[in-house]
Amino acid sequence: MTGSLWWDLLIGIGAALLLTWLALIVVLAIARPRGGLLREALRILPDVLRLVHRLAGDKTLPRGVRVRLGLLLAYLAFPIDLIPDFIPVLGYADDAIIVTAVLRGVVRRAGLDAVRAHWPGTEDGFAALTRLTGLDRPRA
Template sequence: MSWWQVLLGVLAGLALVYAVLLGLLWAYARRHPETVPTREAWRLLPDVVRLVRRLAGDGSLPRGVRVRLVLLLVYLASPVDLVPDVLPVVGYADDAVVVALVLRSVVRAAGPGALTRHWPGSPAGLALVRRLAGLSGAGPA
């Protein structure tokens, strides 16, 4: 087997993994349309970034939670995305889905009170973030 056949096999494998990830992202977004309101999520982006930064800096949270939050900040700041942001709507939807998944993970590990303690925005914004995080009610923790 020559080197170009190996390279072609690796590239085909990476393309397959990418396609599977996109399929899973699409399936998640279709299954949970109420948890990924893209337009509202973009309005909340500055508050969500501050929330993630505050949560990542909270020494009382488990280390694994803080690591996930730092990785989320790196992902959001990175120009490399699962779906390029140049694609209308879909390009930004992947960011909203990734944020929702990480916030759900944080709520499971740290509790909903962590969101409330560190939320820098309005109560309406907190209600939306609680929905993104998979909390059924928008009330206090």
């Protein structure tokens, strides 16, 4: 009887993890950049990673912003992804989508000046970043 209970528990935990993973995939699909923005996000990802690292180290930014950026860097450094990187295009798309989603909130809170001061890439890349994060749209 005890062995059956353990198997039921393991199956339940496995099913819960699978449902959680599927829910995260759905959230990623909803939060993904629309149109050609995902391609742009993948193109500027190296510059964005340097930006995130620089912003996370900026002591003048609010602690909440730095904590979010630190958690984002930890996620990106963690070897297990929602979608494995060996899957062509999609493997790196989940990283780009998560970075974009986090940056939308962080960049709006940190402000355009902080982002501009730390941006390591080109002007075209910065323009793509502002489109991705919504900074190019006027605030309501």
